[in-house]
Amino acid sequence: MTQPVEIKCVVNGKPVTGSCEPRTLLADFLRENLNLTGTHVGCEHGVCGVCSVAVNGHAVRSCLMLAAQAHGAEITTIEGIARNGQFHPVQKAFHENHALQCGFCTPGMLAVSIDFLSTNASPTEEETREALSAVICRCTGYQNIVKAVMAAAAEMRGETVRSDESELAHV
Amino acid sequence: MKPSPFDYHAPTTVAAALDLLREFGGDARLLAGGQTLVPMMNFRLAAPSVIVDLNRVKELDFIEASGDVVRIGAMTRQRTLEFSPLIAEKLPLLNKVIRMVGHLPTRSRGTVGGSLANADSAAELPMALQVLEGEVVVAGPNGQRAIKAADLFIDSMVTSLEEDEILIEVRLPVMSPNARFAADEFSRRRGDFAIAAVATVLTFEEGRCKTARLATAGVSPASTRLSAAEQLLEGEVIDADAIARAGEAAAEAIEPMADRNASEAYRRHLTKTLTMRVLDRAMQ
Numbered sequence: 001m002t003q004p005v006e007i008k009c010v011v012n013g014k015p016v017t018g019s020c021e022p023r024t025l026l027a028d029f030l031r032e033n034l035n036l037t038g039t040h041v042g043c044e045h046g047v048c049g050v051c052s053v054a055v056n057g058h059a060v061r062s063c064l065m066l067a068a069q070a071h072g073a074e075i076t077t078i079e080g081i082a083r084n085g086q087f088h089p090v091q092k093a094f095h096e097n098h099a100l101q102c103g104f105c106t107p108g109m110l111a112v113s114i115d116f117l118s119t120n121a122s123p124t125e126e127e128t129r130e131a132l133s134a135v136i137c138r139c140t141g142y143q144n145i146v147k148a149v150m151a152a153a154a155e156m157r158g159e160t161v162r163s164d165e166s167e168l169a170h171v
Numbered sequence: 172m173k174p175s176p177f178d179y180h181a182p183t184t185v186a187a188a189l190d191l192l193r194e195f196g197g198d199a200r201l202l203a204g205g206q207t208l209v210p211m212m213n214f215r216l217a218a219p220s221v222i223v224d225l226n227r228v229k230e231l232d233f234i235e236a237s238g239d240v241v242r243i244g245a246m247t248r249q250r251t252l253e254f255s256p257l258i259a260e261k262l263p264l265l266n267k268v269i270r271m272v273g274h275l276p277t278r279s280r281g282t283v284g285g286s287l288a289n290a291d292s293a294a295e296l297p298m299a300l301q302v303l304e305g306e307v308v309v310a311g312p313n314g315q316r317a318i319k320a321a322d323l324f325i326d327s328m329v330t331s332l333e334e335d336e337i338l339i340e341v342r343l344p345v346m347s348p349n350a351r352f353a354a355d356e357f358s359r360r361r362g363d364f365a366i367a368a369v370a371t372v373l374t375f376e377e378g379r380c381k382t383a384r385l386a387t388a389g390v391s392p393a394s395t396r397l398s399a400a401e402q403l404l405e406g407e408v409i410d411a412d413a414i415a416r417a418g419e420a421a422a423e424a425i426e427p428m429a430d431r432n433a434s435e436a437y438r439r440h441l442t443k444t445l446t447m448r449v450l451d452r453a454m455q
Contacts (some may be wrong), residue, residue, distance in 0.1 A: 003179075026215070045214060047214050059279060068224070115275065
Protein backbone atom coordinates (compact mmCIF):
# COMPACT_ATOMS: atom_id res chain seq x y z
CA MET A 1 0.00 0.00 0.00
CA THR A 2 1.50 3.32 -1.05
CA GLN A 3 1.72 6.33 1.26
CA PRO A 4 -1.51 8.33 1.14
CA VAL A 5 -1.34 11.97 0.11
CA GLU A 6 -2.86 14.80 2.14
CA ILE A 7 -4.76 17.35 0.12
CA LYS A 8 -5.76 20.82 1.21
CA CYS A 9 -7.66 22.81 -1.37
CA VAL A 10 -10.69 25.04 -1.79
CA VAL A 11 -13.74 23.52 -3.45
CA ASN A 12 -16.67 25.75 -4.37
CA GLY A 13 -15.38 28.41 -2.03
CA LYS A 14 -14.97 26.13 0.98
CA PRO A 15 -11.66 24.86 2.39
CA VAL A 16 -11.38 21.10 2.13
CA THR A 17 -8.89 18.63 3.54
CA GLY A 18 -8.72 15.05 2.41
CA SER A 19 -6.53 12.05 2.21
CA CYS A 20 -6.35 9.50 -0.56
CA GLU A 21 -4.04 7.20 -2.47
CA PRO A 22 -1.71 9.03 -4.87
CA ARG A 23 -3.40 7.23 -7.76
CA THR A 24 -6.83 8.68 -6.93
CA LEU A 25 -8.01 10.83 -9.82
CA LEU A 26 -9.41 14.27 -9.08
CA ALA A 27 -12.76 13.19 -10.57
CA ASP A 28 -13.01 10.35 -8.07
CA PHE A 29 -11.80 12.48 -5.16
CA LEU A 30 -14.58 14.97 -5.87
CA ARG A 31 -17.22 12.28 -6.27
CA GLU A 32 -16.24 9.82 -3.58
CA ASN A 33 -14.24 11.69 -0.96
CA LEU A 34 -16.29 14.91 -1.15
CA ASN A 35 -19.63 13.42 -2.26
CA LEU A 36 -19.81 15.98 -5.07
CA THR A 37 -21.32 13.61 -7.59
CA GLY A 38 -22.35 16.33 -10.00
CA THR A 39 -19.01 15.84 -11.76
CA HIS A 40 -19.62 12.87 -14.03
CA VAL A 41 -17.19 10.27 -15.26
CA GLY A 42 -17.55 9.30 -18.90
CA CYS A 43 -14.54 7.78 -20.61
CA GLU A 44 -11.95 7.96 -17.82
CA HIS A 45 -9.22 8.59 -20.35
CA GLY A 46 -9.61 12.22 -21.16
CA VAL A 47 -11.40 12.25 -24.50
CA CYS A 48 -15.05 12.93 -23.68
CA GLY A 49 -14.73 16.05 -21.53
CA VAL A 50 -17.75 15.22 -19.41
CA CYS A 51 -15.67 15.33 -16.21
CA SER A 52 -14.45 18.89 -16.83
CA VAL A 53 -14.25 21.17 -13.78
CA ALA A 54 -12.55 24.51 -13.15
CA VAL A 55 -9.16 24.40 -11.42
CA ASN A 56 -7.75 27.83 -10.61
CA GLY A 57 -10.28 29.32 -13.00
CA HIS A 58 -9.47 27.10 -15.99
CA ALA A 59 -11.48 24.13 -17.22
CA VAL A 60 -9.57 20.87 -16.96
CA ARG A 61 -10.48 17.21 -17.47
CA SER A 62 -10.66 15.96 -13.90
CA CYS A 63 -10.03 12.33 -14.92
CA LEU A 64 -6.60 13.42 -16.11
CA MET A 65 -5.54 15.08 -12.88
CA LEU A 66 -4.44 13.28 -9.79
CA ALA A 67 -6.22 14.53 -6.69
CA ALA A 68 -2.73 15.06 -5.27
CA GLN A 69 -2.13 17.66 -7.96
CA ALA A 70 -5.10 19.68 -6.68
CA HIS A 71 -3.33 20.41 -3.40
CA GLY A 72 -3.42 24.16 -2.97
CA ALA A 73 -5.83 24.73 -5.84
CA GLU A 74 -9.22 26.42 -6.08
CA ILE A 75 -11.75 24.16 -7.69
CA THR A 76 -15.23 24.91 -8.91
CA THR A 77 -17.54 22.02 -9.71
CA ILE A 78 -21.10 22.12 -11.03
CA GLU A 79 -22.29 22.36 -7.43
CA GLY A 80 -20.53 25.70 -7.11
CA ILE A 81 -21.51 27.43 -10.34
CA ALA A 82 -24.85 28.80 -9.14
CA ARG A 83 -24.46 31.29 -6.28
CA ASN A 84 -27.01 32.17 -3.59
CA GLY A 85 -29.78 30.40 -5.45
CA GLN A 86 -29.06 32.30 -8.66
CA PHE A 87 -28.10 30.65 -11.91
CA HIS A 88 -24.88 31.73 -13.56
CA PRO A 89 -25.78 33.44 -16.84
CA VAL A 90 -24.53 30.39 -18.73
CA GLN A 91 -26.79 28.10 -16.68
CA LYS A 92 -29.71 30.41 -17.28
CA ALA A 93 -29.04 30.36 -20.99
CA PHE A 94 -28.80 26.53 -20.99
CA HIS A 95 -32.15 26.42 -19.17
CA GLU A 96 -33.85 28.90 -21.51
CA ASN A 97 -32.42 27.40 -24.68
CA HIS A 98 -33.06 23.75 -23.82
CA ALA A 99 -29.35 23.01 -24.03
CA LEU A 100 -29.57 19.77 -22.09
CA GLN A 101 -31.59 16.55 -22.33
CA CYS A 102 -30.20 13.74 -20.21
CA GLY A 103 -27.87 16.20 -18.49
CA PHE A 104 -24.91 13.83 -18.31
CA CYS A 105 -22.50 16.08 -20.19
CA THR A 106 -23.96 19.28 -18.79
CA PRO A 107 -21.62 19.85 -15.84
CA GLY A 108 -18.65 19.45 -18.20
CA MET A 109 -20.29 21.62 -20.87
CA LEU A 110 -20.87 24.37 -18.32
CA ALA A 111 -17.30 24.25 -17.03
CA VAL A 112 -15.91 24.49 -20.56
CA SER A 113 -18.44 27.10 -21.72
CA ILE A 114 -17.74 29.37 -18.75
CA ASP A 115 -13.98 29.07 -19.24
CA PHE A 116 -14.30 29.62 -22.98
CA LEU A 117 -16.31 32.80 -22.51
CA SER A 118 -13.69 34.09 -20.08
CA THR A 119 -11.20 33.89 -22.96
CA ASN A 120 -13.55 35.21 -25.65
CA ALA A 121 -16.42 37.50 -24.70
CA SER A 122 -17.73 37.87 -28.26
CA PRO A 123 -17.32 34.50 -29.93
CA THR A 124 -18.61 33.67 -33.38
CA GLU A 125 -20.71 30.57 -33.83
CA GLU A 126 -17.74 28.82 -35.41
CA GLU A 127 -15.50 29.65 -32.46
CA THR A 128 -18.20 28.47 -30.06
CA ARG A 129 -18.59 25.17 -31.88
CA GLU A 130 -14.85 24.66 -31.87
CA ALA A 131 -14.68 25.27 -28.11
CA LEU A 132 -17.63 22.99 -27.37
CA SER A 133 -16.05 20.16 -29.32
CA ALA A 134 -14.07 19.64 -26.10
CA VAL A 135 -17.11 17.91 -24.58
CA ILE A 136 -19.10 15.11 -26.17
CA CYS A 137 -22.89 15.38 -26.09
CA ARG A 138 -24.92 12.47 -27.41
CA CYS A 139 -28.36 13.98 -26.90
CA THR A 140 -28.63 17.48 -28.22
CA GLY A 141 -26.65 17.60 -31.44
CA TYR A 142 -25.00 20.67 -29.89
CA GLN A 143 -27.33 23.11 -31.64
CA ASN A 144 -29.03 24.44 -28.51
CA ILE A 145 -25.80 24.38 -26.55
CA VAL A 146 -24.24 26.68 -29.14
CA LYS A 147 -27.28 28.94 -28.98
CA ALA A 148 -27.13 28.98 -25.20
CA VAL A 149 -23.46 29.87 -25.05
CA MET A 150 -23.89 32.69 -27.55
CA ALA A 151 -26.95 33.96 -25.69
CA ALA A 152 -25.02 33.85 -22.43
CA ALA A 153 -22.15 35.74 -24.05
CA ALA A 154 -24.57 38.45 -25.14
CA GLU A 155 -26.07 38.72 -21.67
CA MET A 156 -22.63 38.84 -20.08
CA ARG A 157 -21.74 41.67 -22.45
CA GLY A 158 -24.80 43.47 -21.10
CA GLU A 159 -26.74 43.18 -24.33
CA THR A 160 -29.86 41.49 -22.96
CA VAL A 161 -31.98 42.19 -19.89
CA ARG A 162 -32.04 39.60 -17.10
CA SER A 163 -35.68 38.63 -16.46
CA ASP A 164 -37.35 37.36 -13.27
CA GLU A 165 -36.77 33.82 -14.47
CA SER A 166 -33.15 34.29 -13.46
CA GLU A 167 -33.85 32.70 -10.05
CA LEU A 168 -33.73 28.96 -9.71
CA ALA A 169 -37.18 27.57 -10.39
CA HIS A 170 -36.58 24.78 -7.90
CA VAL A 171 -34.00 24.02 -5.28
CA MET B 172 -10.36 2.60 -15.31
CA LYS B 173 -7.95 3.71 -12.65
CA PRO B 174 -4.17 3.73 -12.40
CA SER B 175 -2.38 0.99 -10.54
CA PRO B 176 -0.76 2.02 -7.27
CA PHE B 177 2.40 4.13 -7.27
CA ASP B 178 4.56 6.12 -4.92
CA TYR B 179 4.23 9.84 -5.51
CA HIS B 180 6.84 12.55 -5.32
CA ALA B 181 6.34 16.22 -6.12
CA PRO B 182 9.75 17.91 -6.07
CA THR B 183 10.00 21.67 -6.25
CA THR B 184 13.31 21.96 -8.10
CA VAL B 185 14.91 20.42 -11.18
CA ALA B 186 17.82 19.23 -9.03
CA ALA B 187 15.46 17.36 -6.70
CA ALA B 188 13.64 15.84 -9.69
CA LEU B 189 16.95 14.63 -11.13
CA ASP B 190 17.85 13.10 -7.75
CA LEU B 191 14.58 11.21 -7.74
CA LEU B 192 15.19 9.91 -11.26
CA ARG B 193 18.63 8.79 -10.22
CA GLU B 194 17.24 7.08 -7.11
CA PHE B 195 14.41 5.23 -8.81
CA GLY B 196 15.78 4.74 -12.32
CA GLY B 197 13.52 2.96 -14.75
CA ASP B 198 10.78 2.51 -12.14
CA ALA B 199 9.99 6.24 -12.27
CA ARG B 200 8.04 8.23 -14.82
CA LEU B 201 7.99 12.01 -15.03
CA LEU B 202 4.51 13.56 -14.90
CA ALA B 203 4.07 16.91 -16.64
CA GLY B 204 0.63 17.96 -17.95
CA GLY B 205 -0.67 14.43 -17.66
CA GLN B 206 -2.77 14.66 -20.81
CA THR B 207 -0.95 11.68 -22.31
CA LEU B 208 0.53 9.82 -19.34
CA VAL B 209 -2.59 9.78 -17.14
CA PRO B 210 -4.83 8.23 -19.84
CA MET B 211 -2.16 5.58 -20.35
CA MET B 212 -2.08 4.97 -16.62
CA ASN B 213 -5.88 4.85 -16.46
CA PHE B 214 -5.76 2.14 -19.14
CA ARG B 215 -2.84 0.55 -17.29
CA LEU B 216 -0.83 0.69 -20.50
CA ALA B 217 1.64 2.50 -18.28
CA ALA B 218 2.05 1.31 -14.69
CA PRO B 219 5.03 3.08 -13.20
CA SER B 220 5.72 2.26 -9.57
CA VAL B 221 6.99 5.81 -8.98
CA ILE B 222 5.65 9.12 -10.28
CA VAL B 223 7.85 12.22 -10.21
CA ASP B 224 5.40 15.08 -10.63
CA LEU B 225 7.01 18.18 -12.14
CA ASN B 226 4.01 20.46 -11.58
CA ARG B 227 5.50 22.08 -8.49
CA VAL B 228 8.80 22.92 -10.16
CA LYS B 229 7.97 26.60 -10.60
CA GLU B 230 11.36 27.42 -12.10
CA LEU B 231 10.22 25.63 -15.27
CA ASP B 232 7.22 27.90 -15.86
CA PHE B 233 8.31 30.98 -17.81
CA ILE B 234 8.30 32.72 -21.18
CA GLU B 235 11.11 35.22 -21.78
CA ALA B 236 12.74 36.95 -24.68
CA SER B 237 16.50 37.39 -24.47
CA GLY B 238 17.76 39.14 -27.54
CA ASP B 239 16.86 37.14 -30.62
CA VAL B 240 15.74 34.09 -28.71
CA VAL B 241 12.50 33.27 -26.94
CA ARG B 242 13.02 30.91 -24.00
CA ILE B 243 10.09 28.87 -22.72
CA GLY B 244 10.24 26.74 -19.59
CA ALA B 245 9.25 23.12 -20.16
CA MET B 246 6.39 23.21 -17.68
CA THR B 247 4.80 26.28 -19.28
CA ARG B 248 1.18 25.38 -19.99
CA GLN B 249 0.15 25.30 -23.63
CA ARG B 250 -2.64 27.66 -22.61
CA THR B 251 -0.12 30.20 -21.30
CA LEU B 252 1.55 30.15 -24.70
CA GLU B 253 -1.79 30.56 -26.44
CA PHE B 254 -2.57 33.81 -24.66
CA SER B 255 0.97 35.19 -24.42
CA PRO B 256 1.41 38.59 -26.10
CA LEU B 257 5.15 37.93 -26.35
CA ILE B 258 4.57 34.73 -28.32
CA ALA B 259 1.98 36.45 -30.53
CA GLU B 260 4.49 39.16 -31.32
CA LYS B 261 7.73 37.22 -31.71
CA LEU B 262 6.58 33.75 -32.73
CA PRO B 263 3.26 34.23 -34.51
CA LEU B 264 3.50 30.80 -36.12
CA LEU B 265 3.60 29.23 -32.66
CA ASN B 266 0.63 31.35 -31.63
CA LYS B 267 -1.26 29.83 -34.55
CA VAL B 268 -0.11 26.23 -34.09
CA ILE B 269 -0.79 26.08 -30.33
CA ARG B 270 -4.53 26.43 -30.97
CA MET B 271 -4.44 23.23 -32.97
CA VAL B 272 -3.19 21.27 -29.96
CA GLY B 273 -6.07 19.34 -28.38
CA HIS B 274 -8.79 21.49 -26.83
CA LEU B 275 -8.81 24.42 -24.43
CA PRO B 276 -9.21 22.16 -21.34
CA THR B 277 -6.28 19.97 -22.39
CA ARG B 278 -4.18 23.06 -23.00
CA SER B 279 -4.98 24.18 -19.44
CA ARG B 280 -2.82 21.32 -18.17
CA GLY B 281 -0.71 20.17 -21.12
CA THR B 282 2.80 21.59 -21.21
CA VAL B 283 5.18 22.61 -23.96
CA GLY B 284 8.01 20.41 -22.70
CA GLY B 285 5.74 17.44 -22.09
CA SER B 286 4.45 17.48 -25.66
CA LEU B 287 7.97 17.71 -27.09
CA ALA B 288 9.40 14.98 -24.84
CA ASN B 289 6.43 12.73 -25.61
CA ALA B 290 6.96 13.21 -29.36
CA ASP B 291 3.67 11.76 -30.50
CA SER B 292 3.76 11.36 -34.29
CA ALA B 293 0.71 13.55 -34.68
CA ALA B 294 1.74 16.27 -32.24
CA GLU B 295 1.88 19.82 -33.52
CA LEU B 296 4.51 21.24 -31.16
CA PRO B 297 7.33 19.07 -32.55
CA MET B 298 6.32 20.33 -36.01
CA ALA B 299 6.52 23.91 -34.71
CA LEU B 300 9.96 23.30 -33.18
CA GLN B 301 11.18 21.82 -36.46
CA VAL B 302 9.84 24.56 -38.71
CA LEU B 303 11.14 27.30 -36.41
CA GLU B 304 14.52 25.52 -36.06
CA GLY B 305 14.37 25.64 -32.31
CA GLU B 306 16.25 23.61 -29.76
CA VAL B 307 15.58 22.17 -26.33
CA VAL B 308 17.71 22.27 -23.21
CA VAL B 309 17.93 19.04 -21.31
CA ALA B 310 19.20 18.53 -17.75
CA GLY B 311 20.83 15.30 -16.64
CA PRO B 312 23.14 13.97 -13.95
CA ASN B 313 26.13 15.32 -15.87
CA GLY B 314 24.77 18.79 -16.46
CA GLN B 315 22.82 20.43 -19.24
CA ARG B 316 22.97 20.04 -23.00
CA ALA B 317 21.13 21.53 -25.95
CA ILE B 318 19.49 19.38 -28.62
CA LYS B 319 18.49 20.91 -31.94
CA ALA B 320 15.05 20.09 -33.29
CA ALA B 321 16.57 18.13 -36.18
CA ASP B 322 18.32 15.84 -33.69
CA LEU B 323 15.52 15.50 -31.15
CA PHE B 324 12.73 13.51 -32.78
CA ILE B 325 13.82 9.97 -33.60
CA ASP B 326 10.65 7.89 -33.95
CA SER B 327 7.06 7.75 -32.79
CA MET B 328 7.25 8.68 -29.11
CA VAL B 329 11.03 8.41 -29.13
CA THR B 330 13.35 11.35 -28.63
CA SER B 331 17.08 11.53 -28.13
CA LEU B 332 16.59 12.21 -24.41
CA GLU B 333 18.24 9.71 -22.11
CA GLU B 334 16.15 8.02 -19.42
CA ASP B 335 17.75 10.05 -16.65
CA GLU B 336 17.31 13.43 -18.38
CA ILE B 337 14.61 16.05 -18.05
CA LEU B 338 13.67 18.46 -20.84
CA ILE B 339 13.75 21.82 -19.06
CA GLU B 340 13.58 24.55 -21.67
CA VAL B 341 12.66 25.30 -25.26
CA ARG B 342 14.55 27.95 -27.21
CA LEU B 343 13.23 29.44 -30.41
CA PRO B 344 14.75 32.14 -32.58
CA VAL B 345 12.46 35.15 -32.89
CA MET B 346 10.73 35.09 -36.29
CA SER B 347 11.68 37.71 -38.83
CA PRO B 348 9.00 40.43 -38.70
CA ASN B 349 8.49 40.03 -42.46
CA ALA B 350 8.26 36.26 -42.40
CA ARG B 351 5.26 34.70 -44.07
CA PHE B 352 3.85 31.63 -42.40
CA ALA B 353 0.93 29.22 -42.26
CA ALA B 354 0.02 25.85 -40.81
CA ASP B 355 -2.79 23.44 -41.51
CA GLU B 356 -3.76 19.98 -40.45
CA PHE B 357 -6.12 17.29 -41.60
CA SER B 358 -8.07 15.02 -39.31
CA ARG B 359 -11.39 13.25 -39.61
CA ARG B 360 -12.95 15.53 -37.04
CA ARG B 361 -11.74 18.90 -35.79
CA GLY B 362 -9.64 18.34 -32.70
CA ASP B 363 -8.78 14.73 -33.53
CA PHE B 364 -5.15 13.72 -33.84
CA ALA B 365 -3.69 15.01 -37.09
CA ILE B 366 -3.52 12.47 -39.89
CA ALA B 367 -1.22 14.95 -41.61
CA ALA B 368 -0.14 18.51 -40.87
CA VAL B 369 2.27 20.91 -42.52
CA ALA B 370 3.69 24.21 -41.29
CA THR B 371 5.76 26.71 -43.23
CA VAL B 372 7.82 29.82 -42.53
CA LEU B 373 9.22 31.80 -45.47
CA THR B 374 11.48 34.84 -45.64
CA PHE B 375 12.10 36.97 -48.69
CA GLU B 376 14.71 39.23 -50.24
CA GLU B 377 13.98 41.35 -53.29
CA GLY B 378 10.88 39.40 -54.20
CA ARG B 379 12.56 36.00 -54.04
CA CYS B 380 12.35 33.43 -51.28
CA LYS B 381 15.41 33.66 -49.09
CA THR B 382 14.70 30.89 -46.58
CA ALA B 383 11.97 28.27 -46.84
CA ARG B 384 11.14 26.02 -43.94
CA LEU B 385 8.49 23.30 -44.07
CA ALA B 386 7.79 20.65 -41.44
CA THR B 387 5.24 17.90 -40.93
CA ALA B 388 3.26 16.20 -38.20
CA GLY B 389 1.23 13.04 -38.50
CA VAL B 390 2.80 11.94 -41.76
CA SER B 391 5.87 10.06 -40.54
CA PRO B 392 6.72 8.47 -37.19
CA ALA B 393 8.69 11.59 -36.26
CA SER B 394 8.07 15.20 -37.27
CA THR B 395 10.30 15.95 -40.27
CA ARG B 396 11.48 18.85 -42.37
CA LEU B 397 10.52 18.80 -46.04
CA SER B 398 14.06 19.63 -47.21
CA ALA B 399 13.51 18.72 -50.85
CA ALA B 400 10.65 21.20 -51.08
CA GLU B 401 12.63 23.81 -49.14
CA GLN B 402 15.54 23.61 -51.55
CA LEU B 403 13.23 23.97 -54.54
CA LEU B 404 11.75 27.16 -53.13
CA GLU B 405 14.84 29.01 -51.93
CA GLY B 406 16.02 31.64 -54.37
CA GLU B 407 12.82 31.40 -56.38
CA VAL B 408 9.81 33.61 -56.87
CA ILE B 409 7.03 31.75 -55.12
CA ASP B 410 4.26 31.54 -57.68
CA ALA B 411 1.66 28.85 -58.37
CA ASP B 412 4.17 26.86 -60.38
CA ALA B 413 6.79 26.87 -57.62
CA ILE B 414 4.14 25.89 -55.10
CA ALA B 415 3.01 22.98 -57.25
CA ARG B 416 6.57 21.74 -57.69
CA ALA B 417 7.21 22.07 -53.95
CA GLY B 418 4.08 20.01 -53.24
CA GLU B 419 5.28 17.26 -55.59
CA ALA B 420 8.74 17.27 -54.09
CA ALA B 421 7.37 17.08 -50.56
CA ALA B 422 5.10 14.15 -51.38
CA GLU B 423 7.87 12.26 -53.11
CA ALA B 424 10.48 12.69 -50.41
CA ILE B 425 8.53 11.68 -47.33
CA GLU B 426 8.20 8.22 -45.80
CA PRO B 427 4.59 8.16 -44.71
CA MET B 428 3.05 5.82 -42.16
CA ALA B 429 0.18 3.50 -42.87
CA ASP B 430 -2.29 2.87 -40.06
CA ARG B 431 -6.00 2.55 -39.45
CA ASN B 432 -6.46 6.26 -40.10
CA ALA B 433 -4.81 6.46 -43.51
CA SER B 434 -2.78 4.51 -46.01
CA GLU B 435 0.71 5.55 -47.13
CA ALA B 436 -0.74 6.76 -50.42
CA TYR B 437 -3.35 8.88 -48.67
CA ARG B 438 -0.77 10.48 -46.38
CA ARG B 439 1.44 11.17 -49.37
CA HIS B 440 -1.48 12.85 -51.09
CA LEU B 441 -2.31 14.84 -47.97
CA THR B 442 1.30 15.98 -47.68
CA LYS B 443 1.21 17.36 -51.22
CA THR B 444 -2.15 19.06 -50.70
CA LEU B 445 -1.28 20.55 -47.32
CA THR B 446 2.14 21.71 -48.51
CA MET B 447 0.56 23.54 -51.40
CA ARG B 448 -2.21 24.90 -49.22
CA VAL B 449 0.08 26.34 -46.55
CA LEU B 450 2.44 27.84 -49.11
CA ASP B 451 -0.49 29.41 -50.88
CA ARG B 452 -1.91 30.75 -47.66
CA ALA B 453 1.45 32.08 -46.51
CA MET B 454 1.78 33.98 -49.75
CA GLN B 455 -1.53 35.81 -49.36
